[in-house]
Amino acid sequence: MGKYLLILKSSIxxxxxxRFNTFSFLFIQIFIFGVFFYLWSSIYxxxxxxxxxxxxxxxxxxxxxxxxxxxxxxxxxxxVGDEIRLGTMTSILLRPISYFxxxxxxxxxxxxxxxxxxxxxxxxxxxxxxxYLNISLNLEQIFYFIxxxxxxxxxxxxxxxxxxxxxxWLGFVxxxxxxxxxxxSFLEGSIIPLDLLPEFIIKISGFLPFxxxxxxxxxxxxxRIELTPNLLVVPFCWITVLYIISLIxxxxxIKKYEGYGA
Amino acid sequence: MSKKIIExxxxxxxxxxxxKEPGLKNSFKNLFKRKKLYKTAVDGVSFTVEEGEIVxxxxxxxxxxxxxxxxxxxxxxxxxxxxxxxxxTPWNRQKEYQKQFALLMGQKNQLWWDLPPxxxxxxxxxxxxxxxxxxxxxxxxxxxxxxIDDIIDKPVRKLSLGERMKSELVASLLHSPKVLFLxxxxxxxxxxxxxxxxxxxxxxxxxxxxxxxxxxxxxxDIIALCERIVIISKGKIIYxxxxxxxxxxxxxxxxxxxxxxxxxxxxxxxxFGEIYKFEDYKVLFKIPRxxxxxxxxxxxxxxxxxxxxxxxxxxxxxxxxxxxTD
Numbered sequence: 001m002g003k004y005l006l007i008l009k010s011s012i013x014x015x016x017x018x019r020f021n022t023f024s025f026l027f028i029q030i031f032i033f034g035v036f037f038y039l040w041s042s043i044y045x046x047x048x049x050x051x052x053x054x055x056x057x058x059x060x061x062x063x064x065x066x067x068x069x070x071x072x073x074x075x076x077x078x079x080v081g082d083e084i085r086l087g088t089m090t091s092i093l094l095r096p097i098s099y100f101x102x103x104x105x106x107x108x109x110x111x112x113x114x115x116x117x118x119x120x121x122x123x124x125x126x127x128x129x130x131x132y133l134n135i136s137l138n139l140e141q142i143f144y145f146i147x148x149x150x151x152x153x154x155x156x157x158x159x160x161x162x163x164x165x166x167x168x169w170l171g172f173v174x175x176x177x178x179x180x181x182x183x184x185s186f187l188e189g190s191i192i193p194l195d196l197l198p199e200f201i202i203k204i205s206g207f208l209p210f211x212x213x214x215x216x217x218x219x220x221x222x223x224r225i226e227l228t229p230n231l232l233v234v235p236f237c238w239i240t241v242l243y244i245i246s247l248i249x250x251x252x253x254i255k256k257y258e259g260y261g262a
Numbered sequence: 263m264s265k266k267i268i269e270x271x272x273x274x275x276x277x278x279x280x281x282k283e284p285g286l287k288n289s290f291k292n293l294f295k296r297k298k299l300y301k302t303a304v305d306g307v308s309f310t311v312e313e314g315e316i317v318x319x320x321x322x323x324x325x326x327x328x329x330x331x332x333x334x335x336x337x338x339x340x341x342x343x344x345x346x347x348x349x350x351t352p353w354n355r356q357k358e359y360q361k362q363f364a365l366l367m368g369q370k371n372q373l374w375w376d377l378p379p380x381x382x383x384x385x386x387x388x389x390x391x392x393x394x395x396x397x398x399x400x401x402x403x404x405x406x407x408x409x410i411d412d413i414i415d416k417p418v419r420k421l422s423l424g425e426r427m428k429s430e431l432v433a434s435l436l437h438s439p440k441v442l443f444l445x446x447x448x449x450x451x452x453x454x455x456x457x458x459x460x461x462x463x464x465x466x467x468x469x470x471x472x473x474x475x476x477x478x479x480x481x482x483d484i485i486a487l488c489e490r491i492v493i494i495s496k497g498k499i500i501y502x503x504x505x506x507x508x509x510x511x512x513x514x515x516x517x518x519x520x521x522x523x524x525x526x527x528x529x530x531x532x533x534f535g536e537i538y539k540f541e542d543y544k545v546l547f548k549i550p551r552x553x554x555x556x557x558x559x560x561x562x563x564x565x566x567x568x569x570x571x572x573x574x575x576x577x578x579x580x581x582x583x584x585x586x587t588d
Contacts, residue, residue: 003388010385014376017417091372093337094365096357097389258277259337 003097004105011109022114026121029066036062051196057222058193060133063125064218065190070118072153072213074107077180080164081173084253087260099250100161107157137221144220144227151235152213158242159184159209165246168253189215209238267441267473268311268334273343275304275329303329305497306343311475316467318488319477322586326497327477328367331443334475335365347441361390364434368446371418372430378415379429383436390437397436404432407462424455431459435466444476448483460486481579495586505578512585513576516554518547523567534561543569 015022037059044055053061080103083089092102126133137145163180167173185191187201187210194205194215205211212235219225281297282289304326311317319327332338334345336352336359345352350359366372373382387397405411408428413421421429427447434442444463448456464487467474478484484491485505493501493508501508518535522543531537531545535557539546549557554573562568 003385006385006388010374010377010381013381014374017376087370090332090337090365090367090370093355094335094360095386095389096360096391255339257337259332 004101007102007105008109008112011106012113015110015113022117025070025114026118029070030121030125033062033066051193053193053196056133057224059129060135060222061193061218063122063129063133064221065214067118067122068149068152068214068217069190071111071115072149072156074110074157074160076103076107076157077160077164077173077177079103079106080161081167081177084165084167084257085172085260087258089257090259093254093257093259100246103161104157111153135221136223140227141220141223144231145217147232148212148217148220148235151232151239152217154239155209155235155242156184156213158239158246162242162246162249165249165253168249168256184210184213187211188213189218193218209235209242212238264312264314266310267313267315268309268345268347268475270310270330270334270345271308271343273304273307273330273333273340273345274302275326275333275338275340276300276302302497304333304340307494307497307499308343309492309499309502311473313473314467314471315490316463316474316476316488318484318491319475319494320484320491320582321477321494325494327494328445330494331365331445331475331477335363335443336360337365361437362439363441363443364437364439365443366430366434366445366447368427368444368449371426373418373426373433375418378417379410379421379433380414382418382429382433383414386433386436392437396438400436400438401432404435407465408432408458424451424458427451427455427459431462438470440472442472442474444474444478446478447476448478448480456480456483463487481582485578493582493585500585508581509575509578510551512581515548515550515576517574517576518549518554518558518561519572519574520545520547520561520566520568521570521572523569526566530566534564 040050040055040058040062043050044058050058083092089099092099126135160177160180163173163177166176170176187194187205187208189211194202194211197205205215216225216231216235220227220231225231278298278300280292281299282292303324307326307330309317319330321327329338333340334347334352336355339353348359348362350356352359373379374385383401386392392400405414408431410425410428410432413425414429418426418429431447447463448459451459460483463474463476466472467487474487476483476487488505490504491501491508492499501511517538522545525542526545528537528540531540531547535547535549535553537545538548547557558571558573561571
């Protein structure tokens with residue numbers, strides 16, 4: 001266990017070295033939010049209305065989307081893909097350590113770091129914008145929200161870990177990776193709230209794990225969904241399924257690994 | 263009686279790849295129809311290595327040296343054949359085996375790029391489960407021997423190639439591996455750094471009885487470190503034995519060059535030995551190794567107008583070049 005903890009710590013250290021990188025992400029995400037904020041404000045002011053969302057609710061929705069994107073979304077697919085493509089996975093495969101454990105600890109280190117930095121920043125934003133947002137949270141909601149964010153992060157991580165592993169067969173997955181990111185962004189509700197989409201897309205997303213990454217946590221946060229244990233049990237089952245798939249994919253893929261570059 | 267540490271029998275590895283014809287037009291064609299081809303990188307290789315030996319793997323690029331090392335360290339699974347290192351089959355990747363060997367690749371970075379080497383050392387300590395006391399002893403010893411105490415707290419990306427290689431060596435040796443695979447450990451280094459690493463490896467092997475398998479393009483590395491060499495070409499072993507017997511086998515002769523003050527007739531020289539090359543004031547004799555002493559004495563004692571005499575070895579480099587070009 002000690003080795004994984006140390007990787008996690010090293011990963012945090014690495015983030016501290018590249019602070020500027022962190023603040024660039026924070027800046028751009030707040031900037032994007034600002035654009036949405038003014039866009040929706042002026043639409044609503046001129047009498048528009050999107051579905052059954054009040055202006056405050058919609059702004060809260062996008063604020064939490066931006067927060068979740070910053071924290072949950074990692075470059076895991078890209079990192080795993082590059083380690084296979086460039087042969088750097090070799091140094092992990094050689095040593096008495098599990099590859100999954102290594103990549104998980106590294107990513108968790110990133111999440112712990114960005115979670116701390118961004119939570120503080122967003123808490124400030126929430127307080128600042130409180131007049132617009134009228135958020136009221138009770139303890140049960142907070143518990144459900146945090147638990148569902150953790151589970152959503154697990155789904156995101158495992159899914160894109162598997163996408164990264166497809167490099168074993170495909171050789172190069174940046175394009176595929178990008179396409180999957182866009183599709184997942186759409187199906188998780190990062191671009192448009194899921195309940196504003198056509199009926200058939202909502203149906204499709206019901207069979208997929210992605211809405212648990214963004215849409216469900218936000219619906220809990222904005223109090224638009226009834227809190228039932230299923231909100232946590234279903235994503236947990238998805239995590240189990242994805243984890244088993246990742247084990248199988250790794251076991252098959254590793255036979256294809258050639259450790260290029262030397 | 264020495265212990266057999268590495269036993270390799272009939273190891274074979276094929277790589278598949280797609281044929282790619284040149285040009286944009288063919289690239290489009292290949293999008294729809296690709297031809298799968300195979301290249302046999304290692305073809306029925308067998309050898310054994312005993313405890314404490316340093317064995318040098320020689321061969322041109324693409325001969326299969328690195329592929330062999332990758333199979334022995336468990337990164338690649340062979341298509342055919344067996345291998346046992348310390349009694350383990352490497353590609354099962356058992357933790358017990360992984361704790362007892364190290365693979366160092368001159369062209370690959372195994373240290374954490376953004377952090378100082380010391381962080382990577384600590385990480386390896388945890389990964390390999392090295393006890394505090396052993397870690398401290400090993401680290402002190404290695405830092406002292408490689409003289410890197412002033413760089414271990416600089417980020418790896420800021421180190422020179424030589425400094426990084428030394429740090430890589432330390433990282434690989436912290437868990438006191440019984441077997442060490444080195445894939446071109448001195449590639450790209452300057453002459454001094456090369457020699458440092460060579461000297462270090464030699465001492466380390468003597469002290470710890472670590473079994474070392476090494477590939478290198480630099481003959482100096484091989485000559486300085488290895489008593490035994492394995493020459494591999496197109497995936498097959500074409501020589502396995504000592505450097506001495508390689509010389510005897512492929513270079514049974516030495517060259518005696520004699521310079522004269524006056525012109526000398528060629529037929530006057532014939533009695534001294536086989537003439538390899540003849541010029542007006544100079545002659546090259548090709549003399550079997552054990553006859554060199556006598557031949558030289560005879561030439562000096564003769565009435566020939568000898569100005570100077572020079573006995574030289576055919577160098578290993580050119581012998582190996584000859585083997586590869588054959």
